[in-house]
Amino acid sequence: xxETLGTTSSFTPPTRFAVPGRISxxxxxxxxxxxxxxxxxxxxxxxxxTFRLSVPxxxxxLPGQHLMVRLRAQDGYVAQRHYSIASAPDDTGHIxxxxxxxxxxxxxxxxxxxxxxxxxxxxxxxxxGFFAWPGDRPALLLGAGSGVVPLMSMVRHHRARRSDVPxxxxxxxxxxxxxxxxSEYGSETTPVFTRSAPAGVPVGRMSAAHVAPLLAERxxxxxxxxxxxxxxFAEHASRLLVAAGQPVDRIRIERFG
Amino acid sequence: MHVTRGFTGxxxxxxxxxxxxxxxxxxxxxxxxxxxxxxxxxxxxxxxVDGLVERPRTWTWEQAHAxxxxxxxxxxxxVTSWSxxxxxxxxxxxxxxxxxxxxxxxxxxxxAYAHTGYTTNLPLADVTGGRAWIAWEYDGRPLAPEHGGPxxxxxxxxxxxxSAKWIAGLRLLDHDEPGFWESNGYHPRGNPWEEQRYSGD
Numbered sequence: 001x002x003e004t005l006g007t008t009s010s011f012t013p014p015t016r017f018a019v020p021g022r023i024s025x026x027x028x029x030x031x032x033x034x035x036x037x038x039x040x041x042x043x044x045x046x047x048x049x050t051f052r053l054s055v056p057x058x059x060x061x062l063p064g065q066h067l068m069v070r071l072r073a074q075d076g077y078v079a080q081r082h083y084s085i086a087s088a089p090d091d092t093g094h095i096x097x098x099x100x101x102x103x104x105x106x107x108x109x110x111x112x113x114x115x116x117x118x119x120x121x122x123x124x125x126x127x128x129g130f131f132a133w134p135g136d137r138p139a140l141l142l143g144a145g146s147g148v149v150p151l152m153s154m155v156r157h158h159r160a161r162r163s164d165v166p167x168x169x170x171x172x173x174x175x176x177x178x179x180x181x182x183s184e185y186g187s188e189t190t191p192v193f194t195r196s197a198p199a200g201v202p203v204g205r206m207s208a209a210h211v212a213p214l215l216a217e218r219x220x221x222x223x224x225x226x227x228x229x230x231x232x233f234a235e236h237a238s239r240l241l242v243a244a245g246q247p248v249d250r251i252r253i254e255r256f257g
Numbered sequence: 258m259h260v261t262r263g264f265t266g267x268x269x270x271x272x273x274x275x276x277x278x279x280x281x282x283x284x285x286x287x288x289x290x291x292x293x294x295x296x297x298x299x300x301x302x303x304x305x306v307d308g309l310v311e312r313p314r315t316w317t318w319e320q321a322h323a324x325x326x327x328x329x330x331x332x333x334x335x336v337t338s339w340s341x342x343x344x345x346x347x348x349x350x351x352x353x354x355x356x357x358x359x360x361x362x363x364x365x366x367x368x369a370y371a372h373t374g375y376t377t378n379l380p381l382a383d384v385t386g387g388r389a390w391i392a393w394e395y396d397g398r399p400l401a402p403e404h405g406g407p408x409x410x411x412x413x414x415x416x417x418x419x420s421a422k423w424i425a426g427l428r429l430l431d432h433d434e435p436g437f438w439e440s441n442g443y444h445p446r447g448n449p450w451e452e453q454r455y456s457g458d
Contacts, residue, residue, distance in 0.1 A: 030442050030455040030456065030457065031455050031456065031457030031458055035259060068454075071261040071264045071266070072259055072260050072261050072264065073260070073261070073264050073265055073266045074260055075269075077266045077269060078277075078278060079264075079266050079267070079280070080278055080338055081337075081338060082337050082338075106266045106267045106280075110261070110263070110264050114262070114263040114264065119261070119262050119263075120259065120261070120262075121261055122259055124455075127442050127455060128438075128441050128442055128443075129441050129442065130291055130437075130438075130441050131291075231287070231288040231403065234288075235294060235403060238293045238294070239293075241293075242293060248292070248293045248295075248373075249374070251292070251293050252291060252292075253290065253291055253292060253293065254291075255287070255288055255289050255290070256287070
């Protein structure tokens with residue numbers, strides 16, 4: 001028996017793909033390194049700061065996309081990392097990155113202990129369209145720690161456009177002091193504190209009790225869920241979503257690593 | 258060359274096994290799947306090879322385990338810049354499956370697909386000749402679900418997104434067809450030694 005599949009028709013996997021890509025990516029933008037100048041540094045929490053970068057030829061991005069940052073030492077040694085973009089798309093020629101100070105992190109360590117306004121780094125991007133939210137569908141966002149960064153780009157985009165597309169954010173932090181962007185959240189956001197909380201707010205892990213009421217809102221067309229954080233958080237949060245009835249093929253996950 | 262003011266980086270440890278732009282993740286093994294980890298038991302798992310082959314076939318867990326055991330011991334490289342040295346995956350060489358289905362001479366590429374629907378494309382030459390495995394053990398133990406268990410594809414000489422977790426099958430084609438990440442801006446081949454991260458690299 002001979003099969004002649006695949007010679008002309010496009011291959012479709014037997015399983016409906018969990019997370020079809022949202023947008024097409026400009027390959028040229030992703031492959032060209034350009035110089036970015038740090039124009040401002042803003043502290044968010046004791047271990048997290050936001051770095052504003054001037055990127056004159058930035059091709060634009062969608063909320064949820066990331067870029068690659070490259071640092072080079074005198075001897076030619078190079079280190080590069082992927083970082084989510086924190087700012088909403090705009091036409092200022094600037095983007096913002098919000099970075100954890102990782103223990104022993106050579107790149108985040110440079111940003112947190114050496115970098116000053118006026119310093120330059122190399123960037124390329126934006127890259128990857130899969131976690132992007134163009135603003136078209138109701139968005140249910142679950143983040144923990146600095147996993148809130150790409151989600152905040154979505155919240156800011158939603159606000160900047162004065163969008164009436166439903167959007168909700170569940171953000172987990174160890175304590176109020178460690179909650180990134182604490183002063184920026186509005187009624188769309190529910191913070192969850194795992195170690196210590198303000199008076200009257202319960203302490204504990206994100207749970208079905210947080211997720212169920214949001215799924216019960218049932219916006220037209222259903223939620224597109226975006227989960228970002230450590231692998232442990234991503235596994236936990238995605239299981240909560242599935243248990244609450246969110247279809248697996250409408251859950252996108254970005255894990256640190 | 259643009260030098261970053263005040264950047265020194267990690268201590269230089271000469272390591273000819275580290276591809277350009279990569280760092281040694283040590284004992285860490287980050288998990289980077291884009292989808293929900295499926296609840297898939299060995300009894301539910303199947304692996305199919307079809308497309309441009311003489312005898313398309315589906316293997317069950319037991320049938321796949323009846324093929325000659327083969328292990329990969331070496332290094333793996335993720336496009337997000339970490340590499341992991343001295344890993345050991347146990348399973349079966351992909352050659353053993355292909356020997357059974359007998360690829361047509363016209364087959365040039367494969368699409369590997371997962372039980373989740375994830376896809377990735379590879380030249381046939383990259384998954385033959387002892388360069389690819391179906392693996393169900395890591396370090397002598399069953400492969401964890403978040404790392405692709407019960408079984409995943411291993412193509413260690415390419416960036417690790419090519420090593421599809423929860424592998425469900427391969428389809429052999431006479432042309433290249435981009436998979437999931439390849440349709441999202443990533444390089445069609447992904448050779449870490451040539452730093453083929455993104456399309457255009």
